Amino acid sequence: MVISRQLKEKGMRSFFFLIAFASVAIxxxxxxxxxxxxxxxxxxxxVKDFLFGIYWYPTxxxxxxxxxxxxxxxxxxxxxxxxxxxxxxxxxAIYLAEIAGPRTRELAKPIVELLAALxxxxxxxxxxxxVAPILQNTFNIPVGLNLFNASxxxxxMSIPTICSISEDAIYSVPxxxxxxxxxxxxxxxxxxxRVVIPAAISGICTAVILGMSRAIGxxxxxxxxxxxxxxxxxxxxxxVRPMPGSIAAEMAEAPFRGNxxxxxxxxxxxxxxxxxVFNLIADHMSHKYRQVGDATL
Amino acid sequence: xxxxxxxxxxHFPAVEAEEERAMIKNSQPRLTDSLIRRRRFFxxxxxxxxxxxxxxxxxxxxxxxxxxxxxxxxxxxWTFLTQAPxxxxxxxxxxxxxxxxxxLGVGALTVxxxxxxxxxxxxxxxxxxxxxxxIIRLGIxxxxxxxxxxxxxxxxxxxxxxxxxxVSLLAGALTLGAMSLPVIIxxxxxxxxAVPxxxxxxxxxxxxxxxxxxxxxxxxxxxxxxxxxxxxxxxxxxxxxAPIMFTAAVFxxxxxxxxxxxxxxxxxxxxxxxxxxxxxIEATRHLQYGTALVLIFLVLGLNLLAIIWRARLxxxxx
Numbered sequence: 001m002v003i004s005r006q007l008k009e010k011g012m013r014s015f016f017f018l019i020a021f022a023s024v025a026i027x028x029x030x031x032x033x034x035x036x037x038x039x040x041x042x043x044x045x046x047v048k049d050f051l052f053g054i055y056w057y058p059t060x061x062x063x064x065x066x067x068x069x070x071x072x073x074x075x076x077x078x079x080x081x082x083x084x085x086x087x088x089x090x091x092x093a094i095y096l097a098e099i100a101g102p103r104t105r106e107l108a109k110p111i112v113e114l115l116a117a118l119x120x121x122x123x124x125x126x127x128x129x130x131v132a133p134i135l136q137n138t139f140n141i142p143v144g145l146n147l148f149n150a151s152x153x154x155x156x157m158s159i160p161t162i163c164s165i166s167e168d169a170i171y172s173v174p175x176x177x178x179x180x181x182x183x184x185x186x187x188x189x190x191x192x193x194r195v196v197i198p199a200a201i202s203g204i205c206t207a208v209i210l211g212m213s214r215a216i217g218x219x220x221x222x223x224x225x226x227x228x229x230x231x232x233x234x235x236x237x238x239x240v241r242p243m244p245g246s247i248a249a250e251m252a253e254a255p256f257r258g259n260x261x262x263x264x265x266x267x268x269x270x271x272x273x274x275x276x277v278f279n280l281i282a283d284h285m286s287h288k289y290r291q292v293g294d295a296t297l
Numbered sequence: 298x299x300x301x302x303x304x305x306x307x308h309f310p311a312v313e314a315e316e317e318r319a320m321i322k323n324s325q326p327r328l329t330d331s332l333i334r335r336r337r338f339f340x341x342x343x344x345x346x347x348x349x350x351x352x353x354x355x356x357x358x359x360x361x362x363x364x365x366x367x368x369x370x371x372x373x374x375w376t377f378l379t380q381a382p383x384x385x386x387x388x389x390x391x392x393x394x395x396x397x398x399x400x401l402g403v404g405a406l407t408v409x410x411x412x413x414x415x416x417x418x419x420x421x422x423x424x425x426x427x428x429x430x431x432i433i434r435l436g437i438x439x440x441x442x443x444x445x446x447x448x449x450x451x452x453x454x455x456x457x458x459x460x461x462x463x464v465s466l467l468a469g470a471l472t473l474g475a476m477s478l479p480v481i482i483x484x485x486x487x488x489x490x491a492v493p494x495x496x497x498x499x500x501x502x503x504x505x506x507x508x509x510x511x512x513x514x515x516x517x518x519x520x521x522x523x524x525x526x527x528x529x530x531x532x533x534x535x536x537x538x539a540p541i542m543f544t545a546a547v548f549x550x551x552x553x554x555x556x557x558x559x560x561x562x563x564x565x566x567x568x569x570x571x572x573x574x575x576x577x578i579e580a581t582r583h584l585q586y587g588t589a590l591v592l593i594f595l596v597l598g599l600n601l602l603a604i605i606w607r608a609r610l611x612x613x614x615x
Binding site for chain 1: 336337339340343344346347348350351353354355357358361364365412415416418419420422423424432433435436437438439440441442443444445446447448449450451453454455459475478479482506507508532533535536537538539542543565566568569572573582585589592593596597600601604608
């Protein structure tokens with residue numbers, strides 16, 4: 001009786017252990033299948049030409065598979081959106097964690113969560129039908145679907161990520177630090193800027209990196225509002241074609257297991273590696289630079 | 298702990314003011330006076346800035362939602378919700394899309410919910426801190442960061458081609474399930490963590506095994522919290538477009554799906570195609586607004602449900 005109970009316990013334990021590895025297994029499977037379908041393109045073009053070639057004409061004859069313009073588009077859209085989302089997200093987090101009263105906080109946190117839940121296709125739709133014409137008229141530009149519009153929409157997709165993670169980090173800074181600072185005669189603002197934020201900085205950085213990782217991988221928004229021209233942008237009002245948008249737009253028409261198909265999978269590989277690196281940095285930071293207090297990131 | 302913290306926070310300005318008043322009395326009044334005024338002013342300006350940053354977020358959400366409600370309201374009729382599209386997609390309704398999104402969401406949840414909850418049980422109840430746990434956590438956090446279009450590519454390469462499921466409801470649901478797994482694990486873990494340790498200890502002290510404790514004590518008290526995780530996972534799966542673009546969704550099918558190997562229509566994909574690739578983008582504008590509104594209602598409604606439910610649970614726990 002006791003033996004069978006112990007056996008059952010062991011069985012349950014190993015069962016749960018196996019299932020807990022599902023996430024790792026899926027991640028591995030994603031890696032394997034991306035590489036399996038993406039690697040064959042490198043029989044045709046070298047890795048260097050693929051990454052740094054500046055012409056992306058996958059359907060021309062002969063085709064050009066250089067994804068440099070797509071990478072530049074992804075990076076510039078992400079950086080520009082970060083210029084908007086980092087200040088807004090972090091300032092909102094500071095407000096919610098340090099300044100707002102409990103009532104405002106209770107009301108505002110769900111709003112941030114709802115903002116995170118807005119489906120990306122709806123944000124993209126909004127950018128197309130509302131923001132694009134406004135941009136076109138205010139700045140007097142030929143197309144409203146461009147780098148700037150995409151960055152704007154992406155910023156509002158990454159703000160919730162940045163805001164809620166940095167809010168957690170700021171909120172979990174121990175109160176003793178604040179009290180000590182105030183006791184020394186610092187104002188509330190000085191306490192926030194010189195004590196609380198430095199104490200929470202690793203959490204805030206993690207938040208920023210995860211937010212940017214979300215922005216660079218976001219698909220529907222860039223597919224719908226970035227304009228779709230696979231060229232090097234020369235101004236922020238130029239249409240661009242970031243990597244996710246390119247994959248989503250062209251996969252349907254790429255012949256199965258043709259070069260175009262392989263090239264799109266290889267683009268997916270590059271995108272996957274980008275976000276993986278972002279996430280590993282974020283993970284490393286939140287573990288290595290454990291913040292003061294009992295933050296759980 | 299929460300409320301006491303807030304009280305101390307509210308005391309700060311008062312304490313500050315008192316200190317400052319004392320300082321002014323004791324030492325050179327003029328110099329300190331101007332210094333304090335400057336510091337006060339600076340604080341006021343920056344706090345206002347922080348407050349307006351928070352305000353902008355709320356305003357954006359309101360503007361997007363109200364704009365869509367304002368424009369989409371007139372499109373939503375009984376026919377719109379219960380009929381299939383007619384006349385080359387320019388008239389009729391979105392019933393097949395609603396059905397498709399519902400089936401995809403439920404399918405994804407059927408796969409991801411048991412796996413997610415079981416993973417959370419292992420992490421929170423069985424695992425000891427160490428390398429193994431670290432690897433599992435790394436896997437989950439990286440899975441959460443995989444771009445949705447990469448999930449689409451994975452679904453295409455693995456489910457559609459390698460496992461020969463074809464573009465189908467099943468392939469889409471599995472892809473969406475893989476994507477919503479981290480959300481479900483995260484919320485389930487939080488729910489399990491909230492179960493007081495005394496419950497576990499009491500059960501073990503009565504001679505129950507670890508599994509009996511989990512099944513009869515921990516899970517029942519964590520269940521409502523776990524369910525909110527399920528709702529959030531469902532809303533994430535319902536709103537995503539890129540993972541189903543190559544795995545499940547088609548622009549139009551003449552009939553509702555009869556088996557799991559049929560292609561489906563879905564709300565997010567419908568919006569995307571109507572807004573970008575249709576031949577009559579302007580003519581179908583009201584249909585696009587209507588579809589977007591239905592999707593928003595669905596996704597935000599599910600989220601609101603989860604948020605309210607969780608808030609109630611937290612109050613009860615206290």
